[in-house]
Amino acid sequence: MEKRGELTSTQLATIILAIIGFVLVGLGLYTIFEDDSLTNRDLCRLSILSRATVFSAGQQFVPLNCQTEKVCITVDDGAILGFGGVDNSCKQFAGENKNNIDVVEVSENQIKNGEAVTIIQKEVANAMYDCWKMTGQGKLDIFRPGDGTSTPAEDFVKQLTATTNLISLPVKPSCIVCSRVAFSDALYEENKKYDFLKNINFNNFISTQEVPGIGKTYTHAITGEEGAGYGAIAQDEGISAYLGKATLTEREYQDFKNLVINTKFVMTPEQKADYEEIVRTKPNAEAYLSYFTKPTTSNQLSIIFAQIKVSGETPEAAFWNALTTGGIVGAIGVVTGPGSIFNLPAVLIKIGIAGAVSTALAYDSEDTTRKNQAISFETCGKFESIDAGQKGCSLVKLMNWDVNDINSLCYNIEGNL
C-alpha cells in the first residue's frame, strides 16, 4: 500500500531524468564556453549559433563572444638571435595586447620574388572568407532588433511591445568587426625600395585564387557562383572606371551610358528603368556618379560583417533603402546565397558612397584606386532562425578602419574590438 506523499517510481524516474538532462545541458554549455582550447573564432561561431537558435526577444540575453582578430603585416625585422632588429611593429595596434596580434612577416627575398604580394592578398582574402564562414555564411539570424540607441534590456521591452502591437521595429544594420589588418611603417619603407605594393590587385586575386583546401576560388567559395568574379567584371564592364567622377566629357557620358544600357546582365524591368533614368541625361549621370566616394587607401583595413533584418516581402529593397538612407550603400559585391536576388549590374551600380577602400590595399596610387572599389560579399533571403519567416540581408565588407565610415554602415556593433 502506498503512503500519501510518497514518490511513485514513475515520478522518481522523471525527476532523475530531469536532473540528468539538466546536468547534461549545463555541462555542455559549461564545456563550450569555458573551454580554453577553443580559439576565438570557435567561441565566436558557437556564440553566433547559440544566438541564432533562440527566439528574437531572447537574443539579447545571449552575448556574442567575438573578438576582433588583429593582423599586422610587416617585414622581417632582420634581427640576429633577437638582436639588432629594426622596429617592424604596427603602430596602429599600440596599446593592444601583443598576444592578440597575429604578425605576418614578409622577407626581403619574398618581396623581391613577388611572393610578398601573394602573402598580403591571401591574408586579407582568408580573413574575409573566415569572417563569412564564422558568421554562418550570412544565413543565420544573429542580431537583436533595434536601432543601436538602446540597451539590450530596453530593446527587449521594445521587441515585446512591437510583437504585441504587430508593428515592425526600425531597420538598422548591425555589425561585427571580424578583423583589422594593419600595415607597418617598415613595410612602407621597404616599398620605397622595391615598389612592390603596386602589384596588389585584390579583385583579381579573389576571383582567380583558390581557398586553401576548398578547391574553389574565394569568390566561388563564398558566393557559390562559378565564372567571372568581381575582378573580371570590373575589367570587362568598365563601369567602375567612372565611379567617383563628378564631371564627364560628352564621350565619357556616351560610353558610360552605353555600358549601362547595353549591359549583358539580366535586369528586372524596374531596375532597367532606374538605370535608364540615371543615364537619360548627362547631368543625371554626373549627379549619380558624384555621390560615389573615390576609394581611399589606408594603413589599416577592417573586415566587417553586417546584417539587417527586414519584415517586408522584399528584403533586398529594404536592405538597400536602409543603407542608402544611412549614408552608405555598401560596396561592389558578388551576388550569392538564397535567392541570388541582386543582378550583377545592380550591385555594380550600387557602389559604396562611403567606406570604399582601394582593393590595391595598402598601395596609394590614383591609377589603381580609381578603377577599384570596395569588395563585399552579400546575401539576402530568409534566415535560418527559430522565428519563421524572418528575412534580411548579410554582407561581409572590406573597409578602411575609419570610425565615421564604419558608423555609417553599422548602427550597432557587437563583439569585442
Next chain:
Amino acid sequence: METNEFLGFIIAVIGVVLLGFFGIKLYNFFVDADMKNAQVFVNDLSGKIEFLKDGESNNFALRGMAGWVLVGWNKDVPIAKDDEIIGKDRKPQKCFDKACLCLCEKSITQCQDVGFCREIDRNIDIKSDGFVDYSIAGGSVGPGGGFSLTKGSFSLNCIYFNKNNLKSLFVEKQKTVVNIKFNEGNKYQSDIDYYIKLKGLGCSFTGP
C-alpha cells in the same frame, strides 16, 4: 531511515547542488547583459591603457554602450558617504582610495549601484568637448523675445555614449596621468536633446 528514503535524500541533495551550480552558470550567461558589456568595455579600455608605454598615445575605436557614461576619479577625491551624491568631487565607494575608471548607466550619480569600475595606477583625466550652435523658440532673449541663441564651446569631464556604434577615444599615457579625450564635434539644432542630456549627466560641465 529506510534505504529508499536515504537514496532519495542523497539524490535530492545532489540535484539541488547541481541545480544551484548550473543555475549560477546560466545566470551569468543570460542575465545582466548590460553589466557584462560594461565590464568588458572597462576591462578592454584599461587593458589598452596598461599596454601603452609611458609617453605613448593612440586613438582607440571602442564600441559605445548606448546610455552609459565613462568617467574617472583621481586618488585624492573623497569617497561619497551613504548620504552623499556621487559627482566630480565625490567618488563611488567601490573605487576605495584608488584612482578609478568607471562606466556608469545614465548618470555618474548611479555609479555605485549601476556601474563598473576598475582601478587605474595613476591619475586620470577624461574630457569631451565640442561646439554648440542652436536657437530655442520662445526664449526670453533676442529681438522681440522670439528665440534665444546658444552658441560657444563646451566641455565636460566624462564621455557619453548615445549609440552602440564606434567611438574614437584618444588615450595618452603619461607618467602621472592618463588623458582620455573625445571630440563631440559641432552640435546644432537637431542635437538639442543630446546637448541637454550632456548637461544632465552629473559631470562637471562648462559651456552655454
